[in-house]
């Protein structure tokens with residue numbers, strides 16, 4: 001195959017778990033995938049090593065000071081940017097045709113939207129881009145003719161199961177949840193959970209923010225919203241099933257009562273490779289699934305009383321407009337406060353619930369307006385957090 005078949009990637013968030021897994025997929029398919037831009041926030045030494053290894057022409061870091069350090073540390077001279085402008089430069093000014101959006105939090109929103117407007121393929125691991133800016137991403141897709149491919153394991157599974165079907169053709173979809181570290185804990189024990197306990201995820205090794213979101217099931221709630229945005233499904237068409245083994249990632253149920261399930265090893269390199277190479281299927285980056293190994297799979301319903309964040313996410317999705325942005329902003333603030341030891345675990349859901357009640361939702365017209373809801377939600381959440389320091 002010729003060089004025209006090479007995808008040119010900008011990875012925003014290259015030192016995180018999605019970023020490093022993406023680089024592993026690139027190394028497995030060097031004839032098809034090339035790195036033209038990398039951006040990272042923290043973990044500068046790993047970022048320096050990645051730059052030396054892949055030699056992207058465009059790089060970006062969080063702060064101007066970090067850019068200076070990187071310039072003096074590298075053995076070659078890429079264009080070095082920083083901040084939100086740096087993310088945009090990597091996405092748009094480089095020769096990239098594919099963006100891997102793996103920056104954590106609302107910071108990744110503008111670059112994701114801009115890449116879609118520029119007609120690029122965007123492999124989106126940044127939940128917030130879809131949760132906060134779902135309607136904006138649709139507008140950007142229409143304007144730019146780009147492609148949106150989910151990198152999350154459940155949504156990559158749904159992308160395969162939906163296979164372009166219209167949402168009317170399916171009765172429901174189900175995304176699975178491992179249940180996190182507190183799946184079998186009593187309500188009282190969950191309410192008193194420590195940071196160390198919440199960071200001890202049984203199935204996936206991920207960054208601290210998403211690991212806490214997995215412990216509260218807010219991660220699954222954000223994924224319900226994501227599924228609605230990606231596939232045009234109504235809230236009641238999206239269900240969550242507990243499945244601690246994390247081998248079935250999603251299922252689609254048709255009107256006749258039949259289900260199709262998607263199964264693969266729980267390794268993020270699989271959904272990443274799917275998104276990068278879609279619609280092609282090349283040799284996998286992980287061993288083929290071993291059906292000769294005896295396994296037990298279990299399924300069950302989530303408990304909304306012990307995991308109220310899931311119910312809060314459904315509530316925000318039903319309200320629509322900027323309510324998901326408000327939910328997400330309050331959750332980011334509350335999780336940061338919990339990780340900093342300022343509030344208890346149960347304070348996360350309380351803060352999100354209070355903020356959703358206090359900040360009215362508006363129609364999501366443009367990025368500025370969505371970000372305005374985001375900042376009003378953050379200041380309300382911070383007020384609440386200041387009053388509830390433990």
Ligand code: MG
Pocket residue numbers: 152153154223
């Ligand atoms: Mg997921």
